[in-house]
Amino acid sequence: MNMPIEMKPETLKTVAATMRALGAEARSAARLLALAPTEAKNAALVAAARELRANTAAIVAANALDLAAAAEARRPAAYLDRLMLDPKRIEGMAKGLEEVARLPDPVGAVIAQWTRPNGLKIERVRVPLGVVGIIYESRPNVTADAGALCLKAGNAAILRGGSDSHHSSRAIQLCLARGLSEAKLPETAIQLVPTTDREAVGLMLKGLDGAIDVIVPRGGKSLVGRVQEEARVPMFAHLEGICHTYVDRSADLAMAQALVVNAKMRRTGVCGATETLLVDTQAPAGMLKTLIAQLIEAGCEVRGDAAAQAADTRVKPATEQDWSTEYLDAIISVKTVDGVDGAMAHIRTYGSQHTDSILAQDQAAADRFLARLDSAIVLHNASTQFADGGEFGMGAEIGIATGRLHARGPVGVEQLTTFKYIVRGTGQARPG
Amino acid sequence: MNMPIEMKPETLKTVAATMRALGAEARSAARLLALAPTEAKNAALVAAARELRANTAAIVAANALDLAAAAEARRPAAYLDRLMLDPKRIEGMAKGLEEVARLPDPVGAVIAQWTRPNGLKIERVRVPLGVVGIIYESRPNVTADAGALCLKAGNAAILRGGSDSHHSSRAIQLCLARGLSEAKLPETAIQLVPTTDREAVGLMLKGLDGAIDVIVPRGGKSLVGRVQEEARVPMFAHLEGICHTYVDRSADLAMAQALVVNAKMRRTGVCGATETLLVDTQAPAGMLKTLIAQLIEAGCEVRGDAAAQAADTRVKPATEQDWSTEYLDAIISVKTVDGVDGAMAHIRTYGSQHTDSILAQDQAAADRFLARLDSAIVLHNASTQFADGGEFGMGAEIGIATGRLHARGPVGVEQLTTFKYIVRGTGQARPG
Numbered sequence: 001m002n003m004p005i006e007m008k009p010e011t012l013k014t015v016a017a018t019m020r021a022l023g024a025e026a027r028s029a030a031r032l033l034a035l036a037p038t039e040a041k042n043a044a045l046v047a048a049a050r051e052l053r054a055n056t057a058a059i060v061a062a063n064a065l066d067l068a069a070a071a072e073a074r075r076p077a078a079y080l081d082r083l084m085l086d087p088k089r090i091e092g093m094a095k096g097l098e099e100v101a102r103l104p105d106p107v108g109a110v111i112a113q114w115t116r117p118n119g120l121k122i123e124r125v126r127v128p129l130g131v132v133g134i135i136y137e138s139r140p141n142v143t144a145d146a147g148a149l150c151l152k153a154g155n156a157a158i159l160r161g162g163s164d165s166h167h168s169s170r171a172i173q174l175c176l177a178r179g180l181s182e183a184k185l186p187e188t189a190i191q192l193v194p195t196t197d198r199e200a201v202g203l204m205l206k207g208l209d210g211a212i213d214v215i216v217p218r219g220g221k222s223l224v225g226r227v228q229e230e231a232r233v234p235m236f237a238h239l240e241g242i243c244h245t246y247v248d249r250s251a252d253l254a255m256a257q258a259l260v261v262n263a264k265m266r267r268t269g270v271c272g273a274t275e276t277l278l279v280d281t282q283a284p285a286g287m288l289k290t291l292i293a294q295l296i297e298a299g300c301e302v303r304g305d306a307a308a309q310a311a312d313t314r315v316k317p318a319t320e321q322d323w324s325t326e327y328l329d330a331i332i333s334v335k336t337v338d339g340v341d342g343a344m345a346h347i348r349t350y351g352s353q354h355t356d357s358i359l360a361q362d363q364a365a366a367d368r369f370l371a372r373l374d375s376a377i378v379l380h381n382a383s384t385q386f387a388d389g390g391e392f393g394m395g396a397e398i399g400i401a402t403g404r405l406h407a408r409g410p411v412g413v414e415q416l417t418t419f420k421y422i423v424r425g426t427g428q429a430r431p432g
Numbered sequence: 433m434n435m436p437i438e439m440k441p442e443t444l445k446t447v448a449a450t451m452r453a454l455g456a457e458a459r460s461a462a463r464l465l466a467l468a469p470t471e472a473k474n475a476a477l478v479a480a481a482r483e484l485r486a487n488t489a490a491i492v493a494a495n496a497l498d499l500a501a502a503a504e505a506r507r508p509a510a511y512l513d514r515l516m517l518d519p520k521r522i523e524g525m526a527k528g529l530e531e532v533a534r535l536p537d538p539v540g541a542v543i544a545q546w547t548r549p550n551g552l553k554i555e556r557v558r559v560p561l562g563v564v565g566i567i568y569e570s571r572p573n574v575t576a577d578a579g580a581l582c583l584k585a586g587n588a589a590i591l592r593g594g595s596d597s598h599h600s601s602r603a604i605q606l607c608l609a610r611g612l613s614e615a616k617l618p619e620t621a622i623q624l625v626p627t628t629d630r631e632a633v634g635l636m637l638k639g640l641d642g643a644i645d646v647i648v649p650r651g652g653k654s655l656v657g658r659v660q661e662e663a664r665v666p667m668f669a670h671l672e673g674i675c676h677t678y679v680d681r682s683a684d685l686a687m688a689q690a691l692v693v694n695a696k697m698r699r700t701g702v703c704g705a706t707e708t709l710l711v712d713t714q715a716p717a718g719m720l721k722t723l724i725a726q727l728i729e730a731g732c733e734v735r736g737d738a739a740a741q742a743a744d745t746r747v748k749p750a751t752e753q754d755w756s757t758e759y760l761d762a763i764i765s766v767k768t769v770d771g772v773d774g775a776m777a778h779i780r781t782y783g784s785q786h787t788d789s790i791l792a793q794d795q796a797a798a799d800r801f802l803a804r805l806d807s808a809i810v811l812h813n814a815s816t817q818f819a820d821g822g823e824f825g826m827g828a829e830i831g832i833a834t835g836r837l838h839a840r841g842p843v844g845v846e847q848l849t850t851f852k853y854i855v856r857g858t859g860q861a862r863p864g
Contacts, residue, residue, distance in 0.1 A: 031806075034806065035803070035804065114825060116823070116824075116825055120814055120818065120823075122824060122825075127806060129836055129837075130836060213836050213837075214836075214837065234666060234835075234837045252859070255859040258859065258861050259859065259861055262861035262862060263861075266861070266862055266864070370854050370856075371467070372467065374463075374466065374559060374852065375852065376852055376853065377852070377853045377855060378852065378853070378854055378855070379854075379855040379856075379857060380854075380855070380856050380857060381856070381857040381858055381859050381860075382552055382855055382856075382857030382859070382860045382861075383860065383861045383862045385861075385862040386552065386855065386860070386862050391548070391552075391862065392548075392554060392853070393546065393548055393554075403666075404561055404562060404645050404646075404850045405561070405645075405646065405666045405837060405838040405850065406837040406838040408850055408851060408852065408853075409852070409853050418836045418837065418840055419840060420806065420807065420808055420809070420810065420840065420841070421808065421809045421810070421824070421840075421841045422802050422810055422811075422812075423809060423810070423811040423812070423814055423818065424802075424811075424812045424813070424814075425811060425812060425813040425814030425818075426813055427684070427687040427690065427691065427813050427814070428813075428814045428815065428818070429690050429691055429694035429695075429698070429814075429815045429817075430694060430698055430815045430817040430818050430823065432698075
């Protein structure tokens, strides 16, 4: 089949006018979507999955244009891999849409209800957030994943993908639009910014004259940093995941061996990967040495403090910079600390309030860590790699938030909603 | 007694250095306060109430300085009244602190808990927000009210009162600090910005290098507008409360008569006061006329559309500007609309997503209004003046928020908290 994958010509409109129109369309779509029955939203998701599968060839062809341009621009291999779509990855996106269709619909749920002495019945009811702006980089699959989560939560989405993946994202977004249309929902509920002009991002960060309720940046530290710097609307994001695993003197050695390697090495590129290992100075002799040796044998570069270097000659000296570095790679920093309080002091200084874990058999030490450390996720005797909406049982997530407001930790469909108060009376006037 | 009410001399420090130090102190106080037992927080509140009563004379004396300066600056009478403190108002503040002490402590509550198939036990636990910045104007009682709510929720507060009320606010804050000290909590948990330099507000709006988690502006539209324009940190606020009462064709006339007058006239200066009355064009003959006559007899100026003017010759013509004006006074705008959909179209165009009410006996019309109108508070057959944390049973509130994120509607102690995830394992590594 022949699917149009080019941008609409916007030559006659300024970027500002294009974006204003897009914002207004998103706002009206959001109003309709807020009232859409669960069945319609699910039907759109399932139809979009079908469209993705049916248009696999066209999507791969669109992706080839992006890949060719990226190769010409001499992007590194890892970058090209993130950009690449093949039938297997397209099938993965389609399955993702079907999974979101199976999630419970958060909209309309009564979160709380009570009756006042004067007879007023008050309900706190979940409603969609409104319009979500998503700004992402080279991974075109974010188009489907983020669009689907916004749709399920009754929100309109304005997607701004990286210019390097624009053809791919456009081909995917067309499938989502067709799914919406088949389910008699507005196609404008999931829009892709039709221009790759950087000005469009600036306008989104200012909220498009009130059309955008929340911004979700998906990408590397420089993208998220820019968004945090410039955004004038609320945002769900984490700048980085400098996650720690602290091994207490009371830790079980076998458990620590298994969990430290898992926390660092299962996948090094995820935000929940441990970046710094903290080991109690009072840990049994050999604990530090064993953990380091295992990491090195698993293929991890270890940069450590004096004690870590003394424990294994293969340990490179860590610099001050290492304690605040998110490697996202097979590198770990290792430091010895004075018990649970020493660990917490280090984490408060260098951490990013994302995910931190204590390995300990001493329940008091664990309780202290869990109660006192104020990260979005704190774990006891478990791998930091569980920091993931799916692993929490929340289904797919649009990201992990380290901000303190509204959404904290995994941001799934429920976190993409807000609430309103419905008050039912029988003629109550307020006295006094 | 002789209580120091002057600002500390800050001549040797720049405003920036002063504010940075204040932010750092608030952050450390917040860490201690987050772990403070309920009893200690309550003891501090009760002790602060005692201090307020014991220092009534000193507070009145400090207030006299502010009042004298404001009179010299030829502030209007209403302004002087907001600024004025007398023993009765001080007793009101003290009672307010004791009421906050009696509220349930939201911190530590387990909001949700579940166990994953792999045995991980996940808890979502309420924790304080951190540091709350409150920027307010002439009412010195905000010092006590806002400080108390922040304290109860385990947050540190940075209070920046209007320069016109600085002596009064300082006298009140000293009582709060003594209460904290008596309860062995850090006095720096409730700080008053020690300089009236406007630069301090700008620095707070930028978040004091990450020391402030959320800003709450308390005051008129120009203050809130400035904060919304400049704030780089999240904020709980409403710019204005353009609240509507819609009288449907099915409304009970006697109920409408009682509720319309109450919604407008009970107190005209509160944000939940109705500013626009919408009447169904299909309402029974005489309904519009009766409601207008009652408002005028209650002392309210009525500005209306052609139908309203035709119904009563005392009605002044409403201009386009009237539909988006928050009078906060004994003035109301009146418009006839085409049923519940006409009412919603008007409210969506001119409203402020604060509080809107439908008066109707037709349940379908009411359900449509409650489901479709996306204001923070929607009511059926009740006065808009119920838009108030106390009336909702949430206790005292720091304000009403019309933003969509985190806190919406009344912002009480619970809304001044966030949550974190606590995950308890027994050695789980993440597969795959």
